Amino acid sequence: MANTIITLGREFGSGGRMIGKVVAEELGFTFYDKEIITKAAEASGMDKELLEKNDENIKGSIFHNFTLGLYNAANTFAEMSDISLNDRAFLIQSDIIKDIAKRENAVIVGRCADYVLRDFHNCFNVFIFAPIESRIERAANEYGMNRKNLKETITKMDRRRSSYYNYYTGKKWGKAISYHMSLDSGKLGIEKCVKIIKEMVKEV
Amino acid sequence: MANTIITLGREFGSGGRMIGKVVAEELGFTFYDKEIITKAAEASGMDKELLEKNDENIKGSIFHNFTLGLYNAANTFAEMSDISLNDRAFLIQSDIIKDIAKRENAVIVGRCADYVLRDFHNCFNVFIFAPIESRIERAANEYGMNRKNLKETITKMDRRRSSYYNYYTGKKWGKAISYHMSLDSGKLGIEKCVKIIKEMVKEV
Numbered sequence: 001m002a003n004t005i006i007t008l009g010r011e012f013g014s015g016g017r018m019i020g021k022v023v024a025e026e027l028g029f030t031f032y033d034k035e036i037i038t039k040a041a042e043a044s045g046m047d048k049e050l051l052e053k054n055d056e057n058i059k060g061s062i063f064h065n066f067t068l069g070l071y072n073a074a075n076t077f078a079e080m081s082d083i084s085l086n087d088r089a090f091l092i093q094s095d096i097i098k099d100i101a102k103r104e105n106a107v108i109v110g111r112c113a114d115y116v117l118r119d120f121h122n123c124f125n126v127f128i129f130a131p132i133e134s135r136i137e138r139a140a141n142e143y144g145m146n147r148k149n150l151k152e153t154i155t156k157m158d159r160r161r162s163s164y165y166n167y168y169t170g171k172k173w174g175k176a177i178s179y180h181m182s183l184d185s186g187k188l189g190i191e192k193c194v195k196i197i198k199e200m201v202k203e204v
Numbered sequence: 205m206a207n208t209i210i211t212l213g214r215e216f217g218s219g220g221r222m223i224g225k226v227v228a229e230e231l232g233f234t235f236y237d238k239e240i241i242t243k244a245a246e247a248s249g250m251d252k253e254l255l256e257k258n259d260e261n262i263k264g265s266i267f268h269n270f271t272l273g274l275y276n277a278a279n280t281f282a283e284m285s286d287i288s289l290n291d292r293a294f295l296i297q298s299d300i301i302k303d304i305a306k307r308e309n310a311v312i313v314g315r316c317a318d319y320v321l322r323d324f325h326n327c328f329n330v331f332i333f334a335p336i337e338s339r340i341e342r343a344a345n346e347y348g349m350n351r352k353n354l355k356e357t358i359t360k361m362d363r364r365r366s367s368y369y370n371y372y373t374g375k376k377w378g379k380a381i382s383y384h385m386s387l388d389s390g391k392l393g394i395e396k397c398v399k400i401i402k403e404m405v406k407e408v
Contacts, residue, residue, distance in 0.1 A: 124391075129381050174380050177333050180388040181400075182380035187328075188404065196385075199403045200392065 002122040004029070006103045007113040009127040009165065009173065012157035013143070014136030015185045016128035017109055024107040026198065032100065032129055033109040040092045054089050056110055057160055058167045090168055110161070111146045114179065117168035124201055127179040128193065130186030206326040208233070208309045208405055213331040213369065213377065216361035217339030217347070219389045221313055221333035223397045228311040231402065236304060237313040244296045258293050261364060262371045269361040294372055314365070318383065319373035328405055331383040332397065334390030352400055 006023065010016025017033055024031035028178075037055060041048035093197070094116045100106050101120050114125035135154055140146045165173035176182050181200055183193045210227065214220025221237055221373035228235035241259060253373055298320045304310050305324050318329035334342075343349045349357070369377035380386050385404060387397045 127380055175382070176331055176378050176380045176386035177388070179386070180378070180391045182383070182386040184384040187384045192404065196400055196403050197255070199400050200396065 002120075003101060003103070004105045005101050005113070005117055005120060006197065006201060007117065007123060007125045008107060009110045009114065009125070009161075009179060010109065011129040011135060011174075012154050012161070013139040014128045014130040015138055015142075015190050015193075019128055019185065019190055019197070020107045020109050022190070022194045023197050026194065027105070027201070029105040029107050030100070031109075032097075033106050035109070036096055039096045040089065043096060044088075044092045046088070046092065050085070051089050054086050056103040056113055056164045058086055058164045112165055112199050114166045115171065124181070124197075125179040126197060126200075127174065127182040127183050129174065129182065130184060134186035155174075206324075207305060207307070209317070209321055209324060209327040210401065210405060211304050211321065211327060211329045212311060212313045213318065213329070213383060214313065215333040215339065215378070216358050216365070217343040218313045218332045218334040219342055219346075219394050219397075223332055223389065223394055223401070224311045224313050226394070227401050230398065231309070231311075231405070233309040233311050234304070235311050235313075240297050240312070240315055242298055243300045246294065247300060248292075248296045250292070250296070254289070255293050255308075257288050260368045261291055262368045275316045316369055317370045319375065328401075329383040330401060330404075331378065331386040332389050333378065333386065334388060338390035375380070 006029070008016050008020045021031050023029070034052075034055075037048060037051050041045065041051055059152070089130070090112070093111050095191070097108060097111065097113050097116045098120075100108065101117055101123070114123070117123040132151060132154065136147075136150050139150055139154060140147050162173040169178075171178040181197070183196060185193050188196070210224070210233070212220050212224040224237070225235050227233070238256075238259075241252060241255050244250065245255055294316070297315050301312060301315065301317050301320045302324075304312065305321050305327070318327070321327040336355060336358065340351070340354050343354055343358060344351050366377040369375070373382075375382040385401070387400060389397050392400070
């Protein structure tokens with residue numbers, strides 16, 4: 001039986017990360033978010049801080065098509081050279097994500113894992129979102145962010161994730177058909193979202 | 205305790221109607237799809253065939269804003285006059301949908317019921333979609349449609365539903381944030397979608 005992978009796209013402040021963490025704990029899956037960055041730094045020898053700075057950010061990836069062409073031909077990052085930092089980071093992370101899917105059951109947050117694992121049969125792609133008011137409250141109360149200009153900050157983070165996703169996947173971030181399931185955590189609540197995702201991956 | 209309403213938007217051939225029907229049966233809810241048209245004809249005295257022909261179709265609704273303004277002022281269709289057939293059909297159906305929500309637990313397919321019941325707290329809005337290949341198979345095998353040009357027919361039906369929805373709701377058909385939950389019935393299967401929707405409306 002193949003491992004089960006749940007990928008989680010999320011609007012900023014929707015609680016997607018927390019939902020993923022609880023799902024992973026309750027199912028006994030490994031949880032990956034920033035952990036992918038740590039693994040990518042270890043595997044590639046690239047600077048972890050540099051990778052963090054470029055996390056889910058496409059700025060500077062002007063050689064995208066050329067790069068992915070090279071990657072598909074070369075098949076591993078190690079065989080490549082001369083590509084932008086963002087593309088390198090994306091490709092290293094892609095290798096890490098594919099490796100995780102081969103080794104264990106996991107919940108993977110962000111980083112286009114749905115696209116990276118598009119040919120992996122037992123992969124379920126989820127998108128979590130919420131009304132802006134509920135995201136402002138979560139960002140202020142749970143992430144401890146300053147309320148000043150918080151709506152603008154959240155919108156900017158969404159735009160960044162969206163650009164990154166659309167750029168690397170050729171799909172549309174936030175469009176229902178880009179995922180297998182989308183959930184409004186503002187309406188349904190964190191606990192209910194967890195139950196629904198667990199129901200989704202349960203054997204029939 | 206307020207009644208529970210589940211509204212179902214759906215891509216053509218995704219099995220959304222069937223999912224709604226099974227959910228309604230298993231929960232003991234009333235199921236409404238074309239039944240809304242019958243009720244609308246009875247309530248308004250309008251010709252049922254004419255209503256069916258204009259079902260989820262915006263063709264000719266050029267007085268939209270003016271019409272909805274009148275409706276909000278008048279509050280019931282009966283107090284209005286001089287509006288397009290499509291807008292009349294929409295408004296009569298809206299009255300029927302609001303009346304259903306007051307009276308009983310129900311699953312309501314299409315007809316912008318999510319928008320009509322936007323102020324109704326205990327209403328859950330679901331969107332069902334599937335990859336085009338799986339929708340072609342369903343349309344051919346289960347609806348008995350001719351395979352010739354079936355992809356074009358399905359795309360046309362989607363476009364019609366999308367235009368109708370976007371026009372009357374001001375939201376985007378098929379965008380995750382337009383609903384509380386979106387499900388890929390091609391990936392998950394009909395039975396699993398039914399279970400997930402039942403989990404969604406279950407008391408925590």
